[in-house]
Amino acid sequence: MKAVHLKGVSFTYRGSGVPALRCLEYAQEVGEFAVLGGRSGAGKSTLCKAIMGIVPTLQRGEMEGEVRVLGRKIEGLRPFQVSRWAGLVFQDFEAQLFSTSVELEVAFGPENLGLSRGEVERRIRESLRAVGLEGFERREPWTLSGGEKQRLAIASVLAMGPPVLVLDEPTTDIDPLGREEIHRVVKELKSKGHTVLLVEHEVGEVEDADSLVLMSEGKVVWKGKMGKADSELLASCGVRPPEPWALAFHLGVPPLGPEGMASEIERVLGGRLEEVRRRWRETVDEGATPGDVVLEVRDVEYSYPSSQAQALKGVSLEVGEGEFMAVLGPNGSGKSTLAKIMAGLLSPSSGSVLLRGRPVRPGKVGYVFQNPDQQLFAPTVWEEVAFGPRNMGVRGGELEDSVEEALEAVGLSGYKDRDPFSLSRGERQRLAVASVLACSPEVLILDEPTTGLDYEEQRRMMEFLREWNLKGRTVVLITHSMWVAAKYARRCALLLDGRIVADGPTREIFSREDLLSLAHLKPPFVTQVGARLGMPFLSLDEALEALRN
């Protein structure tokens, strides 16, 4: 008996002309841990929802074929009936949370399974511990930070202890060490006999899964052992090839850890290492020095009205004209709070924020929300983008122009009349950016602009920001994606528990593994390898360039 078995499954969402799944065949053994990758729109979430019976029961459409979970036919069952055997952590995890406290949120599932009070309490404790949310029991879910909410969504499914666990991009908003922790919990469940299907863009982060599954255009196009998928295959399915594999492939050595890889490179280069290092030093570009201070944060403290704890405990920061800086730090460290204060959307409890020497006012500093859906509300794409400038008094031809320009900048010119919520996550993210750009902000702050995007969309978003920055504009980026920060930001500030603990050029910050791990971060693999060779590379391209010939 298979844990999951889909035979000839096709599904088309009601109102959509394009099938999300096309005669899909998929099987997973009991106790197998599979990682699923593929472009956005490939059908990954629809596959997850088909396993739960969410399509076609809750989200309607045309369905064909057969879905079985642990041998049982799912057809005709309601998702809550399926939840005895299978549990799903939604990609859109905020939509999953509905209770008035963290504890009640986690208790809901086990209580519905009819478990005893004692058992329910044990499960609450264990699953909150597994996701690092001990002490959050009485908090209201809506007051949690982005990553804390995602951790809660995972805990509430873990608490049900389903034999089949389906996780749809469960760590997009979780800090790097937290992601490792969640992956460890998942592996532990696997070792206890649970079957796991994990949708993940960064497949290299779960290298020890039993299998890798790749989807494209509604079909499973490849399934095999993790290490058997080469970079080309991954790239053809829109998945970023893991840096250890890519580096190993280029050097013709087996994939190794950072230490092993560094020694291997030393061995291969032999006496030429010094020369390579010298040439690398000559070519590295540490970026332009920033211009005058445009935005200044002075001794800012902040406490949320509903909370005793301070989210920011005295933050000072100067952002120079034309800078591209990243703010990094663990979940709940205060990044989004700081961003909202810098944008004038929250007023500090004490301290001040100055834009070119004057108190900041909303609109002048653009803020793109962590979740674009919290920002979008208009009936059409055009109206969405026009809202900001219109509010600032822009009218007529000038309004038309700023909307056109902003849509053009993010590649959404052809989408003017579309309903924002009919767009894909990547498109909604770009729309959110356009609606802020249209206000011609002096500084653009983006809160995790690459979450939920596939590799190509992430690159497109980041290349766009790079271009925009090269025109002299100022960008502040908040991200948990280490390769994105390393490759694109020229300066990084680390926020830890409401305080800035380090601030400096990206290469310098990323060379300090001990400091980063304090902030739950980890440099990209190529940086770790390079640091051991005295050349802390900031991207795979840079590493390959230096090591070529």
Ligand SMILES: Nc1ncnc2c1ncn2[C@@H]1O[C@H](COP(=O)(O)OP(=O)(O)OP(=O)(O)O)[C@@H](O)[C@H]1O
């Ligand atoms: N509306 C709110 N009410 C009360 N406390 C809040 C609220 N929003 C955030 N907090 C708390 O303030 C602290 C900082 O939260 P913030 O959202 O700034 O973190 P973050 O660094 O952006 O985290 P993440 O990486 O998870 O997005 C956290 O302890 C969080 O739980």
Ligand SMILES: [Mg+2]
């Ligand atoms: Mg945040």
